[in-house]
């Protein structure tokens with residue numbers, strides 16, 4: 283039983299550097315997807331250069347549009363333009379791309395391939411392999427409040443489904459892989475169960491998230507604990523996102 287460990291971090295917030303330090307501490311490599319003009323608190327060019335010495339840095343468009351909601355011509359500018367911009371900043375080739383909000387289709391996948399990327403990540407969850415299409419790569423789980431989504435004051439009868447969404451999303455996976463009842467209540471237990479399942483499948487455990495959400499929901503300890511666990515796992519190997527494609 284072997285498992286490939288990877289993680290990816292979207293948007294390029296300066297708090298990504300804290301994630302990167304944590305990954306370094308446990309000898310893990312991750313992929314950081316940067317949108318050029320999206321966050322006010324984006325990492326500086328020199329911070330990106332430093333990050334690229336230690337981890338993979340991938341493109342996440344220029345302005346973070348939902349690519350399925352703009353013209354293909356605009357999408358081409360976002361997909362090609364972000365590769366050119368980032369390669370110019372980093373002085374090295376950029377081969378991984380991530381669709382904002384995961385939104386993609388066949389035409390967009392083709393544009394990504396034509397631009398010269400080797401892979402593109404979505405936000406699909408609860409899978410343990412890359413699948414057949416390197417331009418539609420899913421993940422295993424997101425670091426996010428679980429089992430309940432915190433919501434601002436909202437009437438219970440209107441908001442319960444939204445509040446329960448993280449658990450509702452996970453339920454089919456819990457059933458399919460017969461994960462224990464304990465996984466219903468705790469994100470770390472759930473994440474560890476998915477690691478065991480990934481190992482049983484000789485597959486991939488791919489965590490993704492936003493560092494600004496880790497801060498907002500106070501999930502730094504949860505992240506630290508799970509990274510420590512996966513790094514210590516027997517027969518695991520750490521890879522970047524593009525490594526999932528090039529090593530397979």
Ligand SMILES: [Zn+2]
Nearest residue numbers: 292293382383
């Ligand atoms: Zn994003």
